Amino acid sequence: MAKNYGSSRKKPLVSLIITGVISFALYGILLSNQNLANDYLSRGGLFAFLPIAVAFLFSAVHGSFTGKFWTVLGIEAAKKKKEVK
Amino acid sequence: MREAANFINLDVMNITYLFIVGFVGGLVSGFIGSGGAFVLTPAMMSLGVPGLVAVASNMCHKFPKALIGALKRAKYGQVDVKLGIDLGISAEAGVLYGAHVQESIKKTFGDAGSNLYVSVAFVIILAVVGSFVLKDALKTYKSGNSHEEEKVTKLARWVQSIDIPGTMVYFKSLNARISVLFTIPLGFATGMLAATIAVGGFIGVPSMIYVMGAPSLMASATELVIAFVMGLGGSFKYAMHGLVDIRLAMIILAGSLFGIQLGAIGTTYVKPFMIKVVMGVIMVIVLFSRGLMVPVYLSQLGLIQTLGAGTIKILKNTSFAIMALALLLGASIVLGSMFKGRRAAREAAQEVLEHGNI
Numbered sequence: 001m002a003k004n005y006g007s008s009r010k011k012p013l014v015s016l017i018i019t020g021v022i023s024f025a026l027y028g029i030l031l032s033n034q035n036l037a038n039d040y041l042s043r044g045g046l047f048a049f050l051p052i053a054v055a056f057l058f059s060a061v062h063g064s065f066t067g068k069f070w071t072v073l074g075i076e077a078a079k080k081k082k083e084v085k
Numbered sequence: 086m087r088e089a090a091n092f093i094n095l096d097v098m099n100i101t102y103l104f105i106v107g108f109v110g111g112l113v114s115g116f117i118g119s120g121g122a123f124v125l126t127p128a129m130m131s132l133g134v135p136g137l138v139a140v141a142s143n144m145c146h147k148f149p150k151a152l153i154g155a156l157k158r159a160k161y162g163q164v165d166v167k168l169g170i171d172l173g174i175s176a177e178a179g180v181l182y183g184a185h186v187q188e189s190i191k192k193t194f195g196d197a198g199s200n201l202y203v204s205v206a207f208v209i210i211l212a213v214v215g216s217f218v219l220k221d222a223l224k225t226y227k228s229g230n231s232h233e234e235e236k237v238t239k240l241a242r243w244v245q246s247i248d249i250p251g252t253m254v255y256f257k258s259l260n261a262r263i264s265v266l267f268t269i270p271l272g273f274a275t276g277m278l279a280a281t282i283a284v285g286g287f288i289g290v291p292s293m294i295y296v297m298g299a300p301s302l303m304a305s306a307t308e309l310v311i312a313f314v315m316g317l318g319g320s321f322k323y324a325m326h327g328l329v330d331i332r333l334a335m336i337i338l339a340g341s342l343f344g345i346q347l348g349a350i351g352t353t354y355v356k357p358f359m360i361k362v363v364m365g366v367i368m369v370i371v372l373f374s375r376g377l378m379v380p381v382y383l384s385q386l387g388l389i390q391t392l393g394a395g396t397i398k399i400l401k402n403t404s405f406a407i408m409a410l411a412l413l414l415g416a417s418i419v420l421g422s423m424f425k426g427r428r429a430a431r432e433a434a435q436e437v438l439e440h441g442n443i
Contacts, residue, residue, distance in 0.1 A: 027335070027339065030331070030332060030335060031095070031100075031332065034095070034332055037331055037332065038092050038330065038331070038332070041324075041329065041331045042092070042324075042327040042328070042329060042330070042331075043327055044324070044325055044326050044327035045325060047324075047327075048321055048324035048325040049324075050324075051145055051320070051324045051329045051331045051334070052145075052317070052320060052321060052324060054331055054335070055145055055146070055148065055149045055320070055331075055334065055335070055338070056149060058149065058335050058338060059149030059150070059152060059153055059338065059342065062338065062339060062342050063149070063152075063153035063156075063342050063346075066153075066342040066343045066346045067153075067157065067346050069343065069346075070343075070346050070347060070350060075347065075350060075427075076350065077160075077161055077349075077350050077353040078353040078354045078426065078427075078430050079430075
């Protein structure tokens, strides 16, 4: 049993690190280029697609990272109740 | 219209503050499908962010957050995508109409009139719906039937029994066909509320549970689809005017994605009525928070005796503190019930193991 827990926790560790590094890099780029980001992303009109695209990109990378983060900590969803029945 | 010049400077303190508020808001949203916005927007404004930029940036963090939450909860089989899109599109129309109503009130009665309208809408809706949801949750708890499947209300059974040819659609969360002539107005009301008090879910989730007959878990998960559809449309509208401060939106998103994942996981450990408990508690506390602001706006409109600047400041700060308390209390209940559920699951697994060994 303990072995199973161990392996399931180890599995996403590499992808956690990869997504974490990418997520950290994205936030680093955004915060170190605040003026540039605000200039382009708040121009309005057709530039409105830019903040939407950025939001999708960040959510994909950071969402994947945060999901793996809890898994690695061992906080996962309960098994389906139907199985208990 | 463009307010880019008003974008604030961010320091480590501001970033940490927004990250934490985002986390707590995300935790509650992952669990009940909405919430958080009513604290996030004033939290940003307390840093000096202009109102419209705060609303726009909140909206731009909301749709990607809702997307991740919906995807997570879809893995647990809790999302009804068809119902979410149906309600989401009608909610989008409600948002546009709600914003139009807001603008008309602002034009006629000024800022104080608009604020009074928002507060009165808050108080009336939260008083009626919030107390109903909380009462229902307490009734389930007291009856000792919290393990049993939720019963479909009489109203929902009636709604499901109405057959209007050409308008009937099957929704898996209801396990029934229902006329879109019911879903469209309910979605519209959700959107109108979202445009007015920023939390459409306070109408959306209860209407899915009590009027349509969806189980609490599916209703709160499906609300995330509605929030995604509404948030995407709203963000684009605000971004067209250059009002989104992407830094604020992404920092809040950073915290809220940690929270929403945890809140979604939490739903798999708790009894369904806990969704109603958290939602009802938050709604009733927020009701008091907004109620405190009503005299301020009445005074600004000259409808009651003018209040002193000191009194107004105290009322405003107390109102914000109560709102933050509502969110924190909601988050504590989510975490508490989740850890309790996890412990119970571990003990059950241990018991099975021990029996197996014998």
